Amino acid sequence: MEHVELFFKSIFIDNMVFATFLGMCSYLAVSKKVSTAVGLGAAVIFVLAVTVPMNWLLDQYVLRPGALTWLGPEYAEYDLSFLSFILFIATIATMVQLVEIVVEKFAPALYTSLGIFLPLIAVNCAILGGSLFMQSRDIQTLGLAFNYGLASGIGWFLAILAIAAIREKIRYSNVPAPLRGLGITFIITGLMAIGFMSFGGMLTGGEEKTETTDEVAKVEVQSQDTVEEEESLAEVSQEINNK
């Protein structure tokens, strides 16, 4: 159950593109055609599903406070978590290199169509973001980490597929000249993100607010709450005045 919940939560509610804006650069740059979008999306799913569990192991056995206890009791108080950025990115860069070699060997057509974007997966924020969110959301087991990576990748894939399909169609519409290309893509993505927000109540049946562990979302939700509180307070005081 835990797995199913995390899976759907990562795809829809905490969607990489629409909720946290990760991997925006390649999302905007490679979404002109559905076929290339599918290629890049598949590469992202694969790299995320591999790097998140690997970085989970690194985090668990090397980086977090007390993680080095398995070396011996005298290492128990080491805290190497400040090194996590550099180790995570090194893992990711290595994995991307590996994927590049494999794709070049087995799918040369895909390799040429992806062109420069395959090495750029290394600097795709979705990949590093996946690992960093895995760390900050405190994912418990290796299986869950794999699940999280896979589902986040699928969420990203869905997003880029949807926007690529819309952009192929929008070529036939009469968009105001200054909005053409980048501008309209931003606005469509914004509207899609609003649509995806409606998945927010999915896990709780829509009765309570979902508890997102994402810090930024938390802050935004909190500030939203205070705004609502202020509004309701204002309404109450107005009613009292009317009476």
Place this chain on the structure above:
Amino acid sequence: MALLSKKDRGLIMDPLADNNPITIQVLGICSALAITAQLKASIVMAVSVLFVLSVGNVVISLMRNIIPSKIRIIVQLVVVAALVIIVDQVLKAFAYELSKTLSVFVGLIITNCIIMGRFEAFALGNGPYRSFLDGIGNAAGYGAILIIVGFSRELLGSGTLLGFKVLGDPIEKTGLYAIGYENNGFMLLSPMALIVVGIIIWVQRSRNKTLIEEN
């Protein structure tokens, strides 16, 4: 600006307008959208990127002749990661609350495409002084958009700027609220960041027709 030659001045001024990293080069979008619900976070992010990009550009430019081109991405990532760790530790030491708000997005400066993009496009082919200017210029262009978005989202969303209630008090009904103004809480939610950037692009391209894209 008399200190700089015309060419050098272009390096700083172009990214602020016609060659803006966010609206024209499409670099560094992720962080620009995610942290702009508050003006303060936007400013801190802009300053962090200014530091990382200008110092990183100088370092890469100094090393450009000794980096083998096959492994340059890994070298670049290591340089950026080291600089970002410095920023992260400084933020944790002096502005802990803010570093909690920014959460993983400080770490994500590493993969901010603006940094790798400028390394690849400029620092690898130019001397350290010009790379430094390029770094300052592009980070300033990036920061300008961040601050515009942060300013409008915080002002319209919660009626404050840097935490000060500039539009009056919504509970006691002072200032603008006395005549029935309401905050638009929707501005604080993430999709509005996208739409605000979309509108900035719209305005910029209507003013400068040469920037308009073919479909």
